[in-house]
Amino acid sequence: MRWALAFLCLLALLMLGPLGVLAFGNLDLNTPWHMTRRESTGQAHDPSVERGAVVQVYGARIVRWRGAFGIHPWIAVKRAGAERYTTYDIVGWRARRGGDAMVSNEVEAPDMLWYGAHPQLLADHRGPQAEAMIDAIESAVAAYPWRGSYRLWPGPNSNTFVAWVARQVPALRLDLPPTAIGKDYLGLTTFSAPAPSGTGWQLSLAGLAGVTVARDEGLELNLLGLGFDVDDRALRLPGFGRLPERAR
Numbered sequence: 001m002r003w004a005l006a007f008l009c010l011l012a013l014l015m016l017g018p019l020g021v022l023a024f025g026n027l028d029l030n031t032p033w034h035m036t037r038r039e040s041t042g043q044a045h046d047p048s049v050e051r052g053a054v055v056q057v058y059g060a061r062i063v064r065w066r067g068a069f070g071i072h073p074w075i076a077v078k079r080a081g082a083e084r085y086t087t088y089d090i091v092g093w094r095a096r097r098g099g100d101a102m103v104s105n106e107v108e109a110p111d112m113l114w115y116g117a118h119p120q121l122l123a124d125h126r127g128p129q130a131e132a133m134i135d136a137i138e139s140a141v142a143a144y145p146w147r148g149s150y151r152l153w154p155g156p157n158s159n160t161f162v163a164w165v166a167r168q169v170p171a172l173r174l175d176l177p178p179t180a181i182g183k184d185y186l187g188l189t190t191f192s193a194p195a196p197s198g199t200g201w202q203l204s205l206a207g208l209a210g211v212t213v214a215r216d217e218g219l220e221l222n223l224l225g226l227g228f229d230v231d232d233r234a235l236r237l238p239g240f241g242r243l244p245e246r247a248r
Contacts, residue, residue: 036063036116040109043121044076047083047108053131054078054085057123057162057174060114070181073122073162075141076110077134085110088141088165090158095150102147102161123174133171140168145187154207155185163196170198175216184210184222 045054059073074089084106095101111119125133144164146156159182166174175197176183185207186193195202200214204222212220 031116036113038112038115041111041113041118043119044085044109044111045078045126047078047085050078050126051081052127053080053134055123055125055130055133055137055172056110056121057166057172058111058119059122059162059177059180060119061117061179063115063117070159070179071120071177072114072158073176073180074110074158075137075162075165076107077130077137079134080131084108088137088161090147090150090156090161092150092152092157095148098148100147101150102141102144104141120177122176123172125172129171133169136169136171137165140165143168151182153181155182156187157182157185159183160185160207166196166198167194170194173197173199173216182207184212 043058044056054077056076057073058076059071062070062072072089074087076085076087078085085108087103087105087107087110089103090101091103092101094103111121113119144161146160150157159176159180162174163176163180163183163185166172166176183196184202184204186204188206191205192201192203194200195212195214195217197214197216199216200212202210202212202214204210208223210222212218212222
C-alpha cells in the first residue's frame with residue numbers, strides 16, 4: 001500500500017504541471033495547425049543590420065495539447081555577411097516509417113511563432129565567438145544519431161537533438177529548461193555524458209531517471225521528468241517548468 005500511495009503521489013506531481021497549463025495557460029487548442037500564425041517575434045537580429053555571425057537557440061510550446069507537457073526547440077545560425085539564417089530542428093512526423101526527421105531551412109527571421117506559440121530565446125551568441133561555433137554546430141547536426149526515430153517521451157525527440165548538439169559544442173552554454181522533455185535522453189546504452197550546458201556532467205537511465213551536476217544547471221535530480229534543483233531549491237515540473245523561476 002505504501003508503494004502504491006507513493007506511486008500515486010508521484011503521478012499526481014507529474015500531471016500537476018500539464019493539467020495546470022491546460023487549465024490556466026494560453027495554449028490554443030482550437031485553431032488548426034495550418035491556420036496558426038508564424039510571424040517574427042522581433043527577437044532575431046536583422047541580417048541587414050547585424051552583419052556579424054549569429055548563433056541562437058529558441059524553444060516554443062508544442063502544437064495543441066502536447067504543449068501542456070513541453071517545448072519544441074530549434075537552432076539558428078548565420079555566418080558573417082550572410083543575408084539569411086539556417087535553422088535546424090527535428091520534426092517527429094517525418095520519422096514515421098523510417099523517414100529523416102531532420103529539417104533545415106533558410107529563413108530571414110528564425111524567431112517566428114511556432115504555430116502560434118511565442119518562442120523563448122534560450123541562447124544568443126554574436127561575433128567571432130559565434131562564427132567559431134558554426135562549423136562545430138553543423139558537424140554535430142550531421143552526426144546526430146537518431147534522425148530516423150522519434151518518441152515524445154522520454155526521447156529521442158527535438159529536445160534530445162538540441163541537447164546533443166549542445167553537448168558537442170559546449171561553447172553554446174545551453175541550459176535547457178525542464179519543459180525540454182527528452183533533453184536527458186542519452187540512448188539505451190549510454191549512461192553518462194557532459195551536461196547540455198557543457199559546464200558539468202550527467203548520469204541518465206534512458207532519460208527516465210538521472211542526476212546532473214554542473215555549474216550552470218546546478219545539482220539536479222530527475223525522476224520520470226520530475227526534477228529538483230538542489231542548489232536553488234527549485235522544483236522542476238513537467239509542463240510548468242521551474243518553480244520558482246530563476247531570477248534573470
